Amino acid sequence: MIDAGHPELEADAAAEISSIAGALQAARAHAGQPTLVVVQTTIGFGSRKQNTGPIHGQALGDDEVAYVKEKFRLDPNKRFVVPESVTRAFAHVRPRGEAQQAEWEALAGRYKEAHPEEAGELERRMGGHLPQGWQKLLPSRDQLPTVPQPTRKSSGIVVEALASKFPDLVAGSADLLESTFVSWKGMVEFQKVSLTRQSCGSGCRVRCGTLIFRFAAVVWQPSSGLGDFSGRQIRYGIREVSRGQATSLSQSLPDY
Numbered sequence: 001m002i003d004a005g006h007p008e009l010e011a012d013a014a015a016e017i018s019s020i021a022g023a024l025q026a027a028r029a030h031a032g033q034p035t036l037v038v039v040q041t042t043i044g045f046g047s048r049k050q051n052t053g054p055i056h057g058q059a060l061g062d063d064e065v066a067y068v069k070e071k072f073r074l075d076p077n078k079r080f081v082v083p084e085s086v087t088r089a090f091a092h093v094r095p096r097g098e099a100q101q102a103e104w105e106a107l108a109g110r111y112k113e114a115h116p117e118e119a120g121e122l123e124r125r126m127g128g129h130l131p132q133g134w135q136k137l138l139p140s141r142d143q144l145p146t147v148p149q150p151t152r153k154s155s156g157i158v159v160e161a162l163a164s165k166f167p168d169l170v171a172g173s174a175d176l177l178e179s180t181f182v183s184w185k186g187m188v189e190f191q192k193v194s195l196t197r198q199s200c201g202s203g204c205r206v207r208c209g210t211l212i213f214r215f216a217a218v219v220w221q222p223s224s225g226l227g228d229f230s231g232r233q234i235r236y237g238i239r240e241v242s243r244g245q246a247t248s249l250s251q252s253l254p255d256y
Helices: 017-029 062-071 084-089 093-114 116-127 151-162 207-219 238-252
Strands: 008-012 036-040
Touching: 017 036, 093 116
Parallel strands: 008 036
Antiparallel strands: none
């Protein structure tokens, strides 16, 4: 984000929750370009296991949960409790949301009257449904392999059959495109090779990258040369790109 000329704000969640609110308010006040808010957090904050490996993938357990609750002056015997103070603090959100929902439904209704076909397609995509008759596009049983094969390869047969027909199908593969089988004939890659840094050889984690790059498509114009904005194959996520940039930096700075 910084390399692209966008501002970055930092907040420390452990120091004071108001620092997060302050950073978000500052980001909202900045207009004309995206603002990245970096929140420094401690995993398992308050626990005796905080900031350790086990806290990342293991449950705290009843004793440790009780310890954390007591530490923050909560009743350890109550579960899934929303304090009254929190309910009061968010009381204004529900009527605001209801008003915005009504406004959206009215707008969507007018759009549907004017453009019924396009509105139907929008509703299908937002609902996560495939078009009617998609099953007929799948290969017949006699066209499928008869020898055992990985499930990802079997799913790749489905991707190949459907992806070219449905423009709302987006794939992400990181550096594993050849082994994940989420590619299809005639696909267009979103990022340019020079941007994706294919030599960095990192892992997956492309979902976040997909969302951010799709957001960037709204902000960055195609004339920027950053990529093909009709592309639906998100080969690399943010982590892979940043690692490639770090590698370039380390090569140019001997003491880095």
